[in-house]
Amino acid sequence: MKAFISVLLLASALAFAQTSRLDTLISPEVLPDRRVTFRVRAPKASEVSLFGDWMMPNTQQAMTRDDRGVWSTTLGPLEPGLAIYTFTVDGVTTPDPVNPRIKLRARTSASLVDVPGHPPELWEARDVPHGAVEVNWEKSKITGDTRAYCV
Numbered sequence: 001m002k003a004f005i006s007v008l009l010l011a012s013a014l015a016f017a018q019t020s021r022l023d024t025l026i027s028p029e030v031l032p033d034r035r036v037t038f039r040v041r042a043p044k045a046s047e048v049s050l051f052g053d054w055m056m057p058n059t060q061q062a063m064t065r066d067d068r069g070v071w072s073t074t075l076g077p078l079e080p081g082l083a084i085y086t087f088t089v090d091g092v093t094t095p096d097p098v099n100p101r102i103k104l105r106a107r108t109s110a111s112l113v114d115v116p117g118h119p120p121e122l123w124e125a126r127d128v129p130h131g132a133v134e135v136n137w138e139k140s141k142i143t144g145d146t147r148a149y150c151v
Contacts, residue, residue, distance in 0.1 A: 034078055040063070
């Protein structure tokens with residue numbers, strides 16, 4: 001049994017390695033004009049759609065399939081900021097399988113896309129001088145415990 005499991009794990013690892021080398025799917029792809037292209041590989045699916053939190057409730061954007069089994073759609077321009085989206089593949093809602101940015105939710109998980117603003121949003125990294133953060137400790141006169149504060 002251990003040998004069977006080892007062979008199964010090795011075969012899975014090899015299949016994953018071959019797929020990852022060939023898999024150059026980018027999703028989401030944020031374009032300079034704030035349009036966003038979403039892609040998902042589902043060669044055997046008969047219907048794929050996209051839902052984003054910028055859309056009206058209970059609506060979905062149909063996606064089109066290419067000859068490699070990649071479904072895609074381009075939307076926008078979207079408002080700058082962080083947006084949540086999911087795919088529905090043959091009736092099953094799923095986050096984007098190639099996007100590591102995930103939002104965990106009560107019933108399902110979703111993927112995140114960050115659309116940059118011009119000027120950049122306050123939370124976006126910029127090439128500007130940065131200071132140092134110092135952690136200080138002070139005993140609270142009210143609670144009596146020692147607390148940290150950052151300067």
